[in-house]
Amino acid sequence: MNDLSLVVTILRFGFLVLMWIMVFSVVAAMRRDLVIGRKAKVGELTAREARKHPELIEVAPQAKPQAHQLVVTEGPLQGTTLELAGMPILLGRAQEATLVLEDDYASGRHARLFPQGTRWFIEDLGSTNGTFLGGTALTRALPVELGVPVRIGKTVIELRP
Amino acid sequence: MSQLLTVSKPRRNTELLLLVLALAMSAMANGLVNLNLGRSFDNDFYIQIAILTVLSVGFHVVLRFKAKYADPVMLPVVVALNGLGLAVIHRLDIASGDTAGTRQWMWTSLAAIAAIAVVWFLRDHRILRRYTYISLLASVILLILPLVPGISAGNVNGATVWIAIGPFTFQPGEIAKITLAMFFAGYLSSNRDLILLAGKKIGPLQLPRAQDLAPMIVAWLASVGVLVFQRDLGTSILFFGLFMVMIYVATSRISWIFIGLALIAVGGVAAYQLFPHVTRRIDVWVHALNPEYIGAAGGSFQVVEGLFGLANGGLMGTGFGQGSPDNVPLANSDMIIASIGEELGLVGLFAVISLYALFIARGFRAALGTRDAFGKLLAVGLSFAFALQCFVIIGGVTRLIPLTGLTTPFLAAGGSSLLANWIILALLLKISDAARRPIDVSAMPPSSETPPTIEPTQKEVPAP
Numbered sequence: 001m002n003d004l005s006l007v008v009t010i011l012r013f014g015f016l017v018l019m020w021i022m023v024f025s026v027v028a029a030m031r032r033d034l035v036i037g038r039k040a041k042v043g044e045l046t047a048r049e050a051r052k053h054p055e056l057i058e059v060a061p062q063a064k065p066q067a068h069q070l071v072v073t074e075g076p077l078q079g080t081t082l083e084l085a086g087m088p089i090l091l092g093r094a095q096e097a098t099l100v101l102e103d104d105y106a107s108g109r110h111a112r113l114f115p116q117g118t119r120w121f122i123e124d125l126g127s128t129n130g131t132f133l134g135g136t137a138l139t140r141a142l143p144v145e146l147g148v149p150v151r152i153g154k155t156v157i158e159l160r161p
Numbered sequence: 162m163s164q165l166l167t168v169s170k171p172r173r174n175t176e177l178l179l180l181v182l183a184l185a186m187s188a189m190a191n192g193l194v195n196l197n198l199g200r201s202f203d204n205d206f207y208i209q210i211a212i213l214t215v216l217s218v219g220f221h222v223v224l225r226f227k228a229k230y231a232d233p234v235m236l237p238v239v240v241a242l243n244g245l246g247l248a249v250i251h252r253l254d255i256a257s258g259d260t261a262g263t264r265q266w267m268w269t270s271l272a273a274i275a276a277i278a279v280v281w282f283l284r285d286h287r288i289l290r291r292y293t294y295i296s297l298l299a300s301v302i303l304l305i306l307p308l309v310p311g312i313s314a315g316n317v318n319g320a321t322v323w324i325a326i327g328p329f330t331f332q333p334g335e336i337a338k339i340t341l342a343m344f345f346a347g348y349l350s351s352n353r354d355l356i357l358l359a360g361k362k363i364g365p366l367q368l369p370r371a372q373d374l375a376p377m378i379v380a381w382l383a384s385v386g387v388l389v390f391q392r393d394l395g396t397s398i399l400f401f402g403l404f405m406v407m408i409y410v411a412t413s414r415i416s417w418i419f420i421g422l423a424l425i426a427v428g429g430v431a432a433y434q435l436f437p438h439v440t441r442r443i444d445v446w447v448h449a450l451n452p453e454y455i456g457a458a459g460g461s462f463q464v465v466e467g468l469f470g471l472a473n474g475g476l477m478g479t480g481f482g483q484g485s486p487d488n489v490p491l492a493n494s495d496m497i498i499a500s501i502g503e504e505l506g507l508v509g510l511f512a513v514i515s516l517y518a519l520f521i522a523r524g525f526r527a528a529l530g531t532r533d534a535f536g537k538l539l540a541v542g543l544s545f546a547f548a549l550q551c552f553v554i555i556g557g558v559t560r561l562i563p564l565t566g567l568t569t570p571f572l573a574a575g576g577s578s579l580l581a582n583w584i585i586l587a588l589l590l591k592i593s594d595a596a597r598r599p600i601d602v603s604a605m606p607p608s609s610e611t612p613p614t615i616e617p618t619q620k621e622v623p624a625p
Contacts, residue, residue, distance in 0.1 A: 008197060012480035015189055016505065019512035022182050022241055026234045026519050029175050030526075085599055095287045100533045104354060 067120050067146055067159035070113070075155030076102040084159070088114035091152055092125070105129050105153030111138075119143045120159060122150055129153055172233040173225050179237035180221055184214055187244020190481070194252040197482030209266055213244055216273040223277050228594035231280075232527060235593070238520045239571055239586050243269055243579075245513070246572035248481070249493070249500050256487035261574045268576035272583035279587035286591045290535045293347030296340040297376060301383050303333040303340065308390055318491075320393040320566060334387065334396045335568070335581035339588070341380060342403060342542035348376055349411035350534035357412050380404065385428075392438050395553055395565030401425070402549045407542050411534075446563035463490045464557075464564050467499030471510075471559070478506025493574040495566055498558045514555070517570070521548045524589050530596030540592045543585045 070082040070089070082089070082099055089098040092110035101110065107127035114121055123141035124131040131138045132151040149156045188210045195202055217240045224231050247269065251262040283289070289296075307313050307322050314323035314330050323330050349356070356369045384400030387393050405421035432439040441459060448454045449461040449468075456462070466489040473484055486492050486500035493500070502510045524544025528537045550567050557564035568578035 008480065011189075011193055011196070012483075013477070015186075015193055015481075016477065016508050016512070018182075018186050018189060019241075019505075019509060022179075022186050022237075023512050023515045023519070025179055025182055026238060026516070029172075029179060029234050030519070030523065083599075095290065095533055095535065098532075102353075102534060 066118060067144075067161065069160040070099070071158050071160050072099075073149065073156045073158050074151075075153070077155060081160075084115075084120070086115055088112060091157070092127075099157075101152065101155050103153040103155045106155060110152050111150075113144070114141075116143075127152070171225075171229045173221070173229065176224070176233035176236060177221060179234060180217055180240060183237040183241035183244065184210075184217060186241050187213055187248065190245050190248035191251060193481040194248050194255070197480060198252065198255050200255065209247070212266065212270060213240070213247075216270060220273060220277050220280075223280055224590065227280050228590055230594045230597040230599075231590040232523050232593035232597070235520060235523050235586060235590055238516050238523075239583070242513070242516055242520075242571040245501070246497065246569075246574075249497055249504075249572070250574050252481055252504070253487055253493045253500060255482075256485075259493075261493050264576065265574050265579075268579045271576070272579040275580055276583035276587035279584055280590060283587075283591055286536050286539065286588065286595060287533055289343055289539070290347045290350070293344055293351075294376075296344040296347065297380060300337045300340040300344060300380065303337040304383050304387055304391075306333045316392075318566065321391045322387075322393050322396065332575070332577035334391075334393065335577040336584075338399065338403070338546050339543070339581060339584060341384075341400060342407070342539060342546060344380060345377075345404065345407040346535050346538035346542055349407060350538055353411045353534070356408075357414075377404070377408070389436070392436075393566070394432075394439060394442060394563075395557075395567035398553055398565065399546060399549055399567065401428075403542055403546045406545045407538060410541050411538055442563045442565065446560065449560060463496065464560055466490070467496050467558050468560060470499045470503035474503035474506045474510075476507050478502075478504050478509055480504060494568060495554070495564070495573065496558055497569050497573045498555050501572070513572070514551075517548075517551050521551075523593070527589055527593035527596050531592055532596070536592045536595060540589060543589060547582070547585060 068084055070084055072078055072080040077099075080099070090109060090112055091097060091099050091101060091106075092108050093101050093103065093106050094108040097109065107125075107129070109125045110127040111131045112123045112125055114123070120143065121141045122131065122133060122138065122144050124138040133142055133144065134148045134150075144150060144159055146159050146161060149158055191206060191210065192202070194200070195206055217236065220236060224236070247262065247265055250265050254260060254262040306324050309324075312324045312326060313321065314325040315321065317323050322332050322334050324333060325331075352373055355373045381401070381404055384397050384404065387397045387400065401421075401424075405417060405424075409415075409417040409421070433443055434440075445454055445459075445461045445464070449464055451461075454460045455465055470484065470486050470489055473479065478484070481504050484503040486496075486503045489496045489499055498510070498513075501513060505512075521544050524540055524547065528540035528544065531537055531540065547570055550570055553562065553565060554567045554569050556562040557567075568575050570578065570582045
């Protein structure tokens, strides 16, 4: 009988310990996400991981500085940055846009930013108020150099390395 | 709205590990109840643990397919809380001879399956934005349902919030919490600028135009109507808090906080003067330990018994089955926090509260990470409603604030609450999946060959 009550007591405290192990495991699991403002280290991808999640493969670095980030420098979304993943980006007010502009002067599907070779091109999608690359209105797709402002409505975006 | 960089890694294996831990916690809790109360480990025990395992692992597998980048810690936290709640309800059943535990197992299964269905069928949370006004209509209908003769379950424990269809009873207000958050998120994400900029300026305050606020006022009246006609103080506090926080988050004007607090002060004093049931609640809270109030019908007996239970539990608790939480009226629903506090002590209760805090923090993290305004607002609204609900009920049980009948999320016995909270989990997982996923190109126009769509700019704003 004494043995049983000892076991019960141990289990009683054991359960409290287990509850806190649960809490701290959760905290440990989310520690990685608490890193704000810089990309947390995720380590090198193994061949298997790269095969399973092709979207994780980073674009191989080039000799020439390449655009890796899209930064909103003016407008309601000022300060927003977007990692460029080597895939086209739709800019506009529509909810399906990659960067949803909270800008009343932008059209639903305003402009498209897409990579070609080593450069990024911007193309106006027939917006009402036009897209301006370095001050001139776009009439066809043009390459966007690093640091050149692109104006869409009241929003100005720039590509950064 | 700064963009926070999130790690683009699925982390489903982390979730599986945490899930194993959560299931172990649930099994141990249920096992300890059986052991300490001298129950044999009959088939029920193994079947129930198997059900919980199958459901949560099933959910996990669905997440692997449908929401690979969803938050890895939310599901394990919920499974741990739900499993603990089931154990406590089972323990109280043994003491009182009730069968709430069986019903709770049924509802848990149903709620988890509903949540899995949401994750499976809801391709993108932004689809919900199309149903902004339908959500408002649904919320109003859900709130009116308990007052409709025929399906109303009448006055239960002082509040008319239940409907009864056949043998089933349901609390539609719990689901209304989700539809209202959907409405506020949809409405505020499209009309934020109008509320913010159009309208007269009086002193430092920018007053919105009446027509921009009309739908919000309808929603607000519905939540006040709950207080007046259904005598449900807790739900009305919940809706009002949700309303104020979502306006504040959408407009980022600190003045809303002060307006909200002022309205609460005025409304609180008015409700105290006008409604006898509110007067009663506050009197009982202030004079809880006065013998006259303890003895009176509808008095403070419940809350005081809960406090005695918490005191009996002390730091480490009495252990499952060793205390007497069944002395407290409604020990397995409203007062389940007191039951946990008695048998697991302050240490156990704080672990539970930490789990709640972690869940809420992950909800807000999903809101920070997601890229669309609707998703941000929806995640903030759902997480905040969850947080406020925890605060109101735990604060009520510990006599920090007057006790009002809200359910303790995932722990308390009650099907509608479980269903609503599991659906909230599913929605938050979906939003966090969108937040953590690397930029999605599936919604992109296939190529530049597609004819450009020309859309006029929004509403009365002139083109420059």
